[in-house]
Amino acid sequence: MEAIKTVNLTKKYKNTIAVDNLNLQIKQGELFSLLGVNGAGKTTTIKMLSCLTKPTSGDALLNGNSIIDKEANVKSIIGVSPQETAVAPNLSVKENLELMCGIHCFSKEKRQAKIKELSEQFGLESVLGKKACKLSGGWQRRVSIAMALISEPSILFLDEPTLGLDVLARSELWDIVRSLKGKVTIILTTHYMEEAEALSDRIGIMKNGKLLALGTANELMEKTSTDKFENAFISIVKEAAK
Numbered sequence: 254m255e256a257i258k259t260v261n262l263t264k265k266y267k268n269t270i271a272v273d274n275l276n277l278q279i280k281q282g283e284l285f286s287l288l289g290v291n292g293a294g295k296t297t298t299i300k301m302l303s304c305l306t307k308p309t310s311g312d313a314l315l316n317g318n319s320i321i322d323k324e325a326n327v328k329s330i331i332g333v334s335p336q337e338t339a340v341a342p343n344l345s346v347k348e349n350l351e352l353m354c355g356i357h358c359f360s361k362e363k364r365q366a367k368i369k370e371l372s373e374q375f376g377l378e379s380v381l382g383k384k385a386c387k388l389s390g391g392w393q394r395r396v397s398i399a400m401a402l403i404s405e406p407s408i409l410f411l412d413e414p415t416l417g418l419d420v421l422a423r424s425e426l427w428d429i430v431r432s433l434k435g436k437v438t439i440i441l442t443t444h445y446m447e448e449a450e451a452l453s454d455r456i457g458i459m460k461n462g463k464l465l466a467l468g469t470a471n472e473l474m475e476k477t478s479t480d481k482f483e484n485a486f487i488s489i490v491k492e493a494a495k
Contacts, residue, residue: 254317256281256408256438257302261311264297264462271297273462274311281407284430284439286449288486289459295442296336298459299412302440303333315408332401332437336412338393339400342386346377346396349385353403371399375429391422395429402437409433411441415448427451450482458489465493 257279264272272294279285287295300306302313304324312319318326333339340349347368354364372378375395385393394414401409414430415423430452433439443449449456450470458466458473466473466489470482477488 254281255279255314256283257313257315257440259302259311259313262298262301262308262313263310264294264301264306265309270462272301272308275462275464277457277464277467279438279440280454281438282435283454284434284441284452286453286456287440287442287459288444288446288449288456290444290490292461293444293459294462295444295459296412297462299333299410299440299442303331303410304328305333329404330406331408331410332404332406333410334394334397334401334412334414336416336442338390338397340385340393340396343384345382345384346388347381349396349400350403353400357404367403371402374432375399389422391418391426394418394422394426398429402433406437408438408440411439413442413444415443415445423448446483446486458486460490460493463493465489 255278259275259277262272262275275298287298289295301308301320302315304320304327312321315327316330320327341352344352350368350371351364354367359367372381377395377399380388380392385396398411415426418426441452455467455469456473457464473485474480474482477485479485479488
């Protein structure tokens, strides 16, 4: 069964079509990247799939649940780390994690166990007592992803997870994302070609709300007769502009 299936998913804002008849199938346990320049429709797609904004037309099924008719069911199986880091700046890292546990009505024992588990998984032990606003962008993003995983979702959305991070912080975050592969279905949006190539099982290339191409990095290079993924991306986007 697919983790996600979109059917003619469309979002219009006045005269602008942000997402245009998106048809997509994402497998259980897959790490799928939506790649495109700013304004391609990636974040709008994530917002529709996570029930933060309603589609103008079309639908999407997440583990068989419609984003239109089964919104509560969808929200119960997803975790989201948004582009704007979701941590509360004046709370400590531990307090941020406790806040999410409280939202999900965890018992004291489950809360303590979950915070210990995620702190170890994300290397947060040394910063649990620090205010989030005192952390670097890379550390804040780690906390944001840990918070998204508290509810033990089967589908995780990572919207531009390394935006604005330096090379080292990006590399460290890549390692964290790789450690999650296969344990949860991950949909990652990015405009970094090397990120999509390094992390993804498959990649969907978007421009102006349309899905232009879909496949593994190697398949997209073969399709465009190029030897570098960056060249494949450029070729696909330029071809669509003709």
